[in-house]
Amino acid sequence: EISVDKNSARGGKVNPILIKRFVPINELLFEGLGLRLGDGIKLQGGKFIIFGFSNTELSLQKKFLEFAKECFGLDSIKFHARISVPLRLRDNIKDVEEGISKKLNVPLSKFFKPQVLESRNLTFIDVKISSTLLGFIVKKLSEVTLEIMLSSKEFCAAFLRGVIACEGNIALRRNLKLGEISIGAKDREERDFIRVTLHKLNIIP
Numbered sequence: 001e002i003s004v005d006k007n008s009a010r011g012g013k014v015n016p017i018l019i020k021r022f023v024p025i026n027e028l029l030f031e032g033l034g035l036r037l038g039d040g041i042k043l044q045g046g047k048f049i050i051f052g053f054s055n056t057e058l059s060l061q062k063k064f065l066e067f068a069k070e071c072f073g074l075d076s077i078k079f080h081a082r083i084s085v086p087l088r089l090r091d092n093i094k095d096v097e098e099g100i101s102k103k104l105n106v107p108l109s110k111f112f113k114p115q116v117l118e119s120r121n122l123t124f125i126d127v128k129i130s131s132t133l134l135g136f137i138v139k140k141l142s143e144v145t146l147e148i149m150l151s152s153k154e155f156c157a158a159f160l161r162g163v164i165a166c167e168g169n170i171a172l173r174r175n176l177k178l179g180e181i182s183i184g185a186k187d188r189e190e191r192d193f194i195r196v197t198l199h200k201l202n203i204i205p
Contacts, residue, residue, distance in 0.1 A: 017129065020073040023141060027158035030149050032067025033142050034162020035060065037190060041128050050135050052079075052128025058103055060165055061125055065104060072138075074129065076105040084115040084124040100125060149197075156200045163194060 023029065039060075041052035051074075053064040068074040083100060085093055093114050101108045106127060149155040164183060171179030185191045198205050 017078055017131070017134070018073065019134070019137070020071070023071050025145065025148060027154060028067055029071050029145070029158075030155045031158040031162040032064065032071060033145075034159040034164075035064050035067065035166060036138070036142075036162075038163045038166025041126060050128050050130045050132070051138055052126060052130075054124060054126045055166065056122040056124055057165075058100070058125070061104055061127060063162075063165075065127065076127075077107055077110070079106050079127045079129055080110045080112060081106045081128075082112040082114065082126045084117050084120060084126075086120045086122065087116060087118045089123065090116045096123060150200055153201055156197045160194070160197055160201070 035053060039053055039055045041050055041054050051068070053061065055061060055064075065076045065079070068079075069076070081100070081104070083093070083097060085096060089096060093116075097108060097111055097114065100106075100123075101111065104125075104127065149159055163185075164181070167184045169182045169184065171182070173179045183194055185194060195205055
């Protein structure tokens with residue numbers, strides 16, 4: 001049983017959450033850690049002090065929630081959510097929320113007030129559990145399993161699947177053939193680590 005930050009729910013009324021005592025070491029774990037590295041929600045200073053994910057793709061949100069469920073025992077109903085919609089959808093926010101709630105199995109009562117952002121063309125979805133302790137646990141887990149991941153090509157590939165799903169870009173050449181794949185990472189340490197992982201798969205960036 002771990003604590004949840006008071007500001008994580010309306011009115012500050014929160015309950016502790018239960019997580020698994022033993023985390024399975026499998027491909028889903030490392031793919032989830034890759035998703036977290038790519039689009040995990042970070043707060044001031046780029047720190048992971050909550051456990052969450054922000055993306056426009058429902059399929060990736062579902063994968064992150066599967067990772068949370070299978071690896072930590074955190075059901076989707078434990079998460080809070082928020083959507084940020086483009087201006088063209090501001091009159092349909094309720095319908096958008098209801099659709100996302102059903103597809104992700106996050107109760108509508110757990111949705112924070114939505115945002116309308118003129119600068120965006122797609123709907124962004126944030127799912128999160130605001131727990132500094134949980135954020136710390138997942139961070140430490142990613143550190144202590146580092147050697148295990150780097151010892152297995154399958155685990156490295158799973159990690160990169162998560163990262164590339166969030167941060168990968170494929171160039172389209174003039175002849176309409178696919179070109180190089182690039183991975184965006186602002187942090188130098190993250191770039192270096194991704195490079196090491198690629199080397200483990202005999203891919204030289």
